[in-house]
Amino acid sequence: MSADLPVSPLAPKAFPDLPVIGGVRFATAQAGVKYKNRDDVMLAILDAGTTIAGVFTTSKTRSAAVLDCEDKIGGGSDDPAAILVNSGNANAFTGKSGFESVKRLTGTVAEATGAPQNRVFTSSTGVIGEALPDDRITAQLDALVSDMSNAALPKAARAIMTTDTFPKGSSQVVKTANGPVTIAGIAKGSGMIAPDMATMLVYIFTDAMVEQSALQSMLGSLTDKTFNAITVDSDTSTSDTLLLAATGASKVDVTHDPAFRDALHTVMLDLAHQVVRDGEGATKFVAVTVTGASSDEDAKLHAKAIANSPLIKTAIAGEDPNWGRVVMAIGKSGGDADRDRLSIWFGDILVAENGWVASSYSEEQGATYMKQQDLKIRVDLGLGGCETTMWTCDLTHGYISINADYRS
Amino acid sequence: MSADLPVSPLAPKAFPDLPVIGGVRFATAQAGVKYKNRDDVMLAILDAGTTIAGVFTTSKTRSAAVLDCEDKIGGGSDDPAAILVNSGNANAFTGKSGFESVKRLTGTVAEATGAPQNRVFTSSTGVIGEALPDDRITAQLDALVSDMSNAALPKAARAIMTTDTFPKGSSQVVKTANGPVTIAGIAKGSGMIAPDMATMLVYIFTDAMVEQSALQSMLGSLTDKTFNAITVDSDTSTSDTLLLAATGASKVDVTHDPAFRDALHTVMLDLAHQVVRDGEGATKFVAVTVTGASSDEDAKLHAKAIANSPLIKTAIAGEDPNWGRVVMAIGKSGGDADRDRLSIWFGDILVAENGWVASSYSEEQGATYMKQQDLKIRVDLGLGGCETTMWTCDLTHGYISINADYRS
Secondary structure (H helix, E strand, O other): OHHHOOOOOOOOOOOOOOOOOOOEEEEEEOOOOOOOOOOOEEEEEEOOOOEEEEEEOOOOOOOHHHHHHHHHOOOOOOOOEEEEEEEEEOOOOOHHHHHHHHHHHHHHHHHHHOOOHHHEEEEEEEEOOOOOOHHHHHOOHHHHHHOOEOOOHHHHHHHOOOOOOOOEEEEEEEEEOOEEEEEEEEEEOOOOOOOOOOOOEEEEEEOOEOOHHHHHHHHHHHHHHOHHHEEOOOOOOOOOEEEEEEOOOOOOEOOOOHHHHHHHHHHHHHHHHHHHHOOOOOOOEEEEEEEEEOOHHHHHHHHHHHHHOHHHHHHHHOOOOOHHHHHHHHHHOOOOOOHHHOEEEEOOEEEEEOOEEOOOOOHHHHHHHHOOOEEEEEEEOOOOOEEEEEEEEOOOHHHHHHHHOOOO | OHHHOOOOOOOOOOOOOOOOOOOEEEEEEOOOOOOOOOOOEEEEEEOOOOEEEEEEOOOOOOOHHHHHHHHHOOOOOOOOEEEEEEEEEOOOOOHHHHHHHHHHHHHHHHHHHOOOHHHEEEEEEEEOOOOOOHHHHHOOHHHHHHOOEOOOHHHHHHHOOOOOOOOEEEEEEEEEOOEEEEEEEEEEOOOOOOOOOOOOEEEEEEOOEOOHHHHHHHHHHHHHHOHHHEEOOOOOOOOOEEEEEEOOOOOOEOOOOHHHHHHHHHHHHHHHHHHHHOOOOOOOEEEEEEEEEOOHHHHHHHHHHHHHOHHHHHHHHOOOOOHHHHHHHHHHOOOOOOHHHOEEEEOOEEEEEOOEEOOOOOHHHHHHHHOOOEEEEEEEOOOOOEEEEEEEEOOOHHHHHHHHOOOO
């Protein structure tokens, strides 16, 4: 439980001031799904006209709520919409009972909010394999609906936490060609919730006007460079959900506006980085950049192999400038590589080139660099023009302690 | 260094009695490549007529010695052959210097033993990125050659150790259709040697007569079910080497003998299991079996996802019967899966079926089972007839301690 864990040393100094987004209101409540004495449910109600895009886990064992959301993305936007999220129970791998819970929840939210059931989205995060006590959540709906506020997004960021050690929020105010719009988002993850896998939930809201298919396509391509470019431990949740809702309250159409896209990218990247900064046991934040790859796919294979390597992640935890393990990861990734064309940098320090340690490199330089909290590892493959960056954290005793504890 | 590490709790009670193999002699010496006061070089000399098969790391950054061995496999067998192995320095990612070291070593061994240079195989394991002081090894060659003995295989098993906590050996005496033959092998790994990745080296000798191409094909297919079916931390060494030498001293041709193949499989599986049992920090030995897969490739994808999942491996370390994490791994593996057809067993205990926890399962049963040192996780996908088994160990604080320590 988060109450037991110290705040990550990589956490931002404070939760940001989030601007109010026209067209959406929030409320939170204590349903007591699992946690006591804290909010564990959040409800968002979105005005009619809101377009909603979504990206979900690729897991083949994804949860009932994820399957239900996937079905609903891409429908019409004439009616109001709602998003209901609970922490404490993932409602994943719960057989038919899982689908029945989702039906009951979305039906009750529809009644209480006036949003049609096919515009009600739910997410659940927490214990896997236990039936969701959805009656505890629906019992709070009237109270939630009567408590809606356009300023409650920070409370929502707290209500969706599981073993997160800090709430995650980010925002941007953008001057687009057609006028100013605002974006604000919250996220949870990848704190582990006993006994389950890390789950990442992200909800982003904007008062911009964007047609649904354009919103979906923008979200998809930006996800590749943000939430799909981070890794804590290479494990994938059954419940990962990212929803982006554009209320249009600003009346500013941003469908093809590059400034909006950039601002959305900024918010998504900031939230993705915060998720890594709250990785279980993390003490270092690491950017892994691969350049000079023959293809985008190869660049990703190499970056992923480095970012997921237990040997590299333990070396970073030990502040060991162990470039040999980077060579190892490049070798095993499955992507194209030529040992004798590789160059490796830690920050700005050239560590290896021409198939061997760089003549200018000294172990002391590397060791000093590794003491920093934010690290950059860069590899140039010397083969082509493709590149990518991924973000990860180190692998520490903290990770083992958090995840090897018996559920109770 | 191995001297600092306690012997793995999963180690066999004693090193086995290894039979003498006709046609091959061994010697070991203290070259002082890195370790002091222990043997760190082994030499094997094989009689003329010996056929040699080999399997090597698939790493794209493989070491000079590996590249040299690969080139030499498949040549004629009329002449004597030799295998030279050192511990303490991997001679990997050492640029041109690495190839020059290998040339000097194989040339000097050829002179000292009478084996032609294209029949001299070398392996190096240890520190990466440092030039191999091969002169310290060649300085010992005359002493090695004058000390050769057909009974020194157990000493060789110790000389090739790095951070292994116990030497690894296995043997079989087989009654084949054409008469009795003997197989004996040694291995090292996957103890980590600061500052490098785990490296697995395996040398197996038999007095059987087998034509080289048949030997190679047998070795390749048995490797898939043994050394390629184990994982400690998903990282792949630049130096993994498996050599199988058939001296033919028994005059018994076993080229198509199923009993020989079975016995070789037994020796390889035993050595592979010993490598897992010496995994860094391991306290549990785990067999992961996937049945009911649509294809062999899918069975492997799922088994690998389970065996490499940090969340499953930490749960096992914590003796937590966390079947939800098995569902997660199946979901993320990339192989075909249908959540509602999955069944999961811990040992003989049915844990989950029909998309939910099994009605007969109790958490107490699972928790009691997980206290055992040797564990079995089985998943039936309910999709087809393909299956596979992989072996792994748990992920503990010991792994972090061993691998996060700064090199010194």
